[in-house]
Amino acid sequence: MIHEHLEIISRETIAKDTVEMTFKGKMAQENILPGQFLHLLVGEGSNHMLRRPISIAGVDKQKSTITIIFKLLGEGTNTLAKAEPGDQLDALGPCGQGYPVDELQMNHALLVGGGIGVPPLYYLAQRLHEKGIQVTMVAGFQNKEQVFYEGAFRSLGDYYLATDDGSAGEKGFVTDIIKKEGFDFDQFFTCGPTGMLKAVSTQLEDEEGFISIEQRMGCGIGACFACVVPAPDSESGYKKICKDGPVFRAKEVVLA
Amino acid sequence: MNLNIKLPGLDMKNPILPASGCFGFGKEYAELYDLNLLGAITIKAATGSARYGNATPRVAETSAGMLNAIGLQNPGVDQIIENELPFLAGYDTPIIANVAGSTVEEYVEVARKISKHPVIKAIELNISCPNVKEGGVQFGTDPELAKMVTAAVKEVSDVPVYVKLSPNVTDITVIARAVEEGGADGLSLINTLTGMQINLAGRKPLLANKIGGLSGPAVKPVAIRMVYQIRQMTNLPIIGMGGVTTAEDVLEFLLAGASAVAVGTANFQHPFVCSEIIQNLPDVLSKYGFSSVEDAIGKGHEHADTNLSRA
Numbered sequence: 001m002i003h004e005h006l007e008i009i010s011r012e013t014i015a016k017d018t019v020e021m022t023f024k025g026k027m028a029q030e031n032i033l034p035g036q037f038l039h040l041l042v043g044e045g046s047n048h049m050l051r052r053p054i055s056i057a058g059v060d061k062q063k064s065t066i067t068i069i070f071k072l073l074g075e076g077t078n079t080l081a082k083a084e085p086g087d088q089l090d091a092l093g094p095c096g097q098g099y100p101v102d103e104l105q106m107n108h109a110l111l112v113g114g115g116i117g118v119p120p121l122y123y124l125a126q127r128l129h130e131k132g133i134q135v136t137m138v139a140g141f142q143n144k145e146q147v148f149y150e151g152a153f154r155s156l157g158d159y160y161l162a163t164d165d166g167s168a169g170e171k172g173f174v175t176d177i178i179k180k181e182g183f184d185f186d187q188f189f190t191c192g193p194t195g196m197l198k199a200v201s202t203q204l205e206d207e208e209g210f211i212s213i214e215q216r217m218g219c220g221i222g223a224c225f226a227c228v229v230p231a232p233d234s235e236s237g238y239k240k241i242c243k244d245g246p247v248f249r250a251k252e253v254v255l256a
Numbered sequence: 257m258n259l260n261i262k263l264p265g266l267d268m269k270n271p272i273l274p275a276s277g278c279f280g281f282g283k284e285y286a287e288l289y290d291l292n293l294l295g296a297i298t299i300k301a302a303t304g305s306a307r308y309g310n311a312t313p314r315v316a317e318t319s320a321g322m323l324n325a326i327g328l329q330n331p332g333v334d335q336i337i338e339n340e341l342p343f344l345a346g347y348d349t350p351i352i353a354n355v356a357g358s359t360v361e362e363y364v365e366v367a368r369k370i371s372k373h374p375v376i377k378a379i380e381l382n383i384s385c386p387n388v389k390e391g392g393v394q395f396g397t398d399p400e401l402a403k404m405v406t407a408a409v410k411e412v413s414d415v416p417v418y419v420k421l422s423p424n425v426t427d428i429t430v431i432a433r434a435v436e437e438g439g440a441d442g443l444s445l446i447n448t449l450t451g452m453q454i455n456l457a458g459r460k461p462l463l464a465n466k467i468g469g470l471s472g473p474a475v476k477p478v479a480i481r482m483v484y485q486i487r488q489m490t491n492l493p494i495i496g497m498g499g500v501t502t503a504e505d506v507l508e509f510l511l512a513g514a515s516a517v518a519v520g521t522a523n524f525q526h527p528f529v530c531s532e533i534i535q536n537l538p539d540v541l542s543k544y545g546f547s548s549v550e551d552a553i554g555k556g557h558e559h560a561d562t563n564l565s566r567a
């Protein structure tokens with residue numbers, strides 16, 4: 001993890017309340033794994049005492065850029081979204097443990113993402129695709145207005161879409177698609193709201209897989225114990241989401 | 257410039273120390289900068305046995321501050337001695353152990369064990385954590401209990417004892433007086449102020465624990481007032497804290513009467529903040545006409561014509 005002021009080179013609204021931001025910086029040369037995040041300082045002065053953890057959606061080492069996607073959920077993310085190309089953002093990163101792409105050996109990966117849990121899976125899909133692994137993506141959103149990166153995922157493999165209201169793709173949840181399609185895969189990788197993570201890991205409990213957990217964080221580096229998750233089989237009985245995660249083996253942690 | 261400060265048990269290169277709970281046991285920040293720069297380090301609270309703490313979410317941002325309800329998560333005093341203190345022994349910086357408990361016996365047991373370790377130069381007796389039901393805050397709000405637990409810990413501790421006071425009382429000077437009578441070597445203040453934030457969409461408190469402790473710049477004026485009040489009624493050394501983000505804030509605490517100043521929440525916003533404050537402190541002291549840290553302590557009282565200890 002390094003500390004750097006990253007320069008914003010583009011900022012675009014790619015879906016309702018959803019912003020894609022690309023930075024230029026030396027950090028892009030670090031060995032960044034999908035699932036790792038940037039811990040971003042918001043605004044100036046003492047308005048925002050907590051940084052915002054935002055997962056990395058793409059890295060281009062040649063151009064030395066890092067892309068993130070975040071949703072406008074409150075004052076902090078609204079302030080972040082106001083930063084303009086040319087501005088610099090104070091970032092710690094890459095933070096946490098990502099999906100262990102280099103060690104993964106398989107033929108077919110099933111990726112399951114919900115809402116703002118989709119972005120890290122795009123970077124994962126790219127890295128798996130580069131390794132020659134077949135990628136199937138199942139994405140879930142609330143409605144058509146929230147959907148992003150459909151075309152980008154389709155260029156990397158099979159893509160299935162579910163929306164809560166049926167305004168795009170199938171009406172229903174990602175779990176409905178998994179049930180209906182009965183995919184034959186080696187390992188699954190899921191990221192999204194806790195409810196979805198629980199539903200997916202329960203549905204796929206006989207399979208090997210990884211989950212990525214979202215939680216409100218304090219320090220973001222493992223010092224403050226704000227973001228923990230029970231891990232009954234570990235020595236301490238818990239894991240720190242910011243430092244030991246946010247990616248875990250599905251059976252390693254117990255979701256609340 | 258001479259930034260040295262000598263307090264009971266603590267020979268400090270400068271008056272800056274990270275506050276308990278904001279710095280873990282030092283390992284994470286040691287990857288960012290040299291911990292030898294710090295005046296001292298207060299490590300995360302230790303209890304008799306391991307505690308998991310509260311459910312998540314445990315933190316929420318507020319205007320110029322944050323709420324936390326971690327719930328004293330820690331591996332227990334024995335594990336801390338075995339697994340955490342050896343790392344800190346590699347540094348030439350005094351370590352302060354924050355000691356918490358639910359009963360007098362637990363405080364005594366933890367203090368006895370941890371104060372025997374050579375890296376521990378002082379104890380910060382945490383009678384003020386607002387985030388656990390059986391977590392010591394009753395000791396911090398009742399003067400008789402505060403005095404009793406201070407005396408009991410003093411009896412077994414091999415190192416000086418600083419008692420960390422809760423601001424969640426009607427008159428903090430009453431508690432300060434009580435722990436002084438109990439034999440405290442120093443005071444540490446303030447702990448967090450209890451608060452709550454309600455999530456509009458969810459229609460319920462945002463923190464799983466519902467109530468949390470407010471920290472950050474939002475609480476600084478409260479902390480300054482309390483340090484100032486207590487300085488007027490006792491000569492015990494004070495480690496001041498509450499919303500410090502800059503060297504100017506540090507000077508304000510020194511003027512109010514603190515001899516050392518802890519930095520908490522600001523470490524989350526700027527992980528290098530302690531080292532930056534230490535770097536900036538000489539310029540800020542000289543800008544305001546001081547030639548050392550010692551020189552500035554309590555100077556905010558020189559023009560005081562009203563004793564505020566009963567305010």
